[in-house]
Amino acid sequence: MEGNVKTQEFCCSKEGFRVSKVNIVDRQRAHTPVTRTGCKARVLVTTTNSNDQWVISKSYQKHNHALCTPAMTPFMHSNRVVSKADIDEATTLKEVGVGTSQVMNYLTQQAGGYHNVGFIHKDLYNALQRGKVKEIVDGNVNALIAYFDYKKHDDREFFMTYSVDESGVLYNLIWSDSTSRSDYTYFGDVIVFDTTYKYNLYGRPIMPIVGVNHHHNTIVFATAIIADETSQSFEWVLQNFLEAMMNKSPISVVTDGDRAMQRAIKSVIPYAKHILYYWHLSRNAQANIGDLKFTAVFSKYMVSWWTTEEFDIQWRSVVSEFNVQKHPLVIDKGNTRHLWAQAYLSGHFFANIRSTQRCESINASLAIALKHKKTYLDVVRAIEDGISRMRMNELKADYLSSIRSPPDHKTGRP
Known part of the structure; x- marks a missing residue:
């Protein structure tokens, strides 16, 4: 939290x-x-x-x-707990073919009655189902780790690390192959994080970390699957990303404005210049204020090459013109103008990637590639396939560029 x-x-x-709900005459289920x-x-x-x-x-x-009467208090939801011993015994009985109802009857007899057993049939069923899900998740994680071990054997510079929670369940994960790590050496001055893409793989968001190369094409430096979108998870990703990249810190970081991510950046890479996406800012302005004219002016002011004094004058003027001085979004954007207004960003290098197109194209590909994926291994391999296609397109771009610019016969240079 x-x-x-x-x-x-x-x-x-x-x-x-x-x-109260509308009383439907043909209602199939009773109230x-x-x-x-x-x-x-x-x-x-x-x-x-x-x-x-x-x-x-x-x-x-x-x-x-x-x-509630004393006789009924054991059946209150807050008092019903299935102990680990009961789960272990029930699991053993289930493995030899005993049904859940029979297991419940057996545990009730052992406890000396329903008022002593400590839970009801539904609680036992849910506990056994959670155990099945954990077993599936653990099996998927083991398959993924085995796959990464194979990758390390084939690619000596392959980097992967992960963390687990107190119960041993996979928490955060990040990986990067040798090509991505080499790309970062040459093109890692500006990195882009996008935390808007959500993929329901056990509730884990997927976060690609990308940049651009000399053709201004998007390249993936690393990919993370995180437990949640808290500062702690983002800090973990950044710290391990730097470890994968030989502790080379980026010059600039472009994000979607997530506050937890902002805190993580200040904590882990405090000297990197942080800016916000144009597109997210415009979308938020339209969604919160709902005035197309204001959104258009706001979008124009983001990219205007004014001095900071000129920008402040123009900003106060437009805020007054649209009478939005007290709007929370306007107050917030005014306080954080150093993160998005070009007037405050002059002299900083961002490799011309202040729009979200870099990550949006990847997110669109992820949405398609991961649509029917059910395990961690399926997801990782789908992401790797997408990265391979991007690299193939880059090779095509290099080839087409060499055709358009044939080498000079005298110098042998393009």
């Missing part, structure tokens, strides 16, 4: 009322019972500034409904 939570409210499970009664019982806790301890600041204990 990003940010620091200072206050948390705990409400009764019967708080509020169920949203579930109404359980919410608008109960106002709640506890408010806040954290102290001195030692970060949580204290109860408000408490209202009066319920407007009958409370």
Whole structure:
């Protein structure tokens, strides 16, 4: 979770009322019972500034409904837990062909009744299903690591590293082959991160790290599959990316404006100049303010070659003209104009890649290539196939360039 939570409210499970829905005569499923009664019982806790301890600041204990009887409390959702011992025993029984219902009956008899078992049939079923999913994920990860080991044997300069969480599940992953690492040596002054592409591979976003070569064609330096979009994950990616690239820091970094990414850049590569995509800025302006004229003027001001003093005057003028001085987006963009206004970016090298076309083309290819991929290994190989096609196109570009510019017969030079 990003940010620091200072206050948390705990409400009764019967708080509020169920949203009313249209009563359809031909409804196939019966309405579930109404359980919410608008109960106002709640506890408010806040954290102290001195030692970060949580204290109860408000408490209202009066319920407007009958409370659960002691005999029924074991069946409350918050009290139902399937222990690891129960899961292990149930798994053993399932492996020899015993059905889930029979397993539940057996565990209930062992515990001396339903009120002692600690969970219901649905809880046991869900726990066994989670175990199956983890087994599949672990198997996929093992296959992926074996594939990367093969790649390292074939490509001595192949780089791959990953991290796992406290339960041993794959967390973050980054890889780069020898060609990509060599490309970074020559063309790694400007790198581009795009965190907008989401691919539902166990909920993991895929993040290509790209740049441009001497033909201004997009090249991929590395690819990461991350657990989440927090500063911690982005810092992990940047730190290991630098390790893969012999600690050569880029001169400039172009991103989509993700705040967690901005914090990671400041932490890991503080001397790199950071700027934002044009396209994301224009899209956000239109989505939040909804005025095409303002968006057009805003887009024009982003690329105008003014001095910083001229830009500030023009910016105040247009903000006043459209009466958006108090709009949160306008306030934010005004405070961060050093990240997007050309007036504040003069003299910095960005290899002419301030638009998102570099990453969008890759994202479009990813969306197609990964549409039916179900495992980590399938995804990695699809990404590698896409990178291979990009390199083939680059070879074609080199060949066509040599045809258009034949060498001089006297000097032998193009």
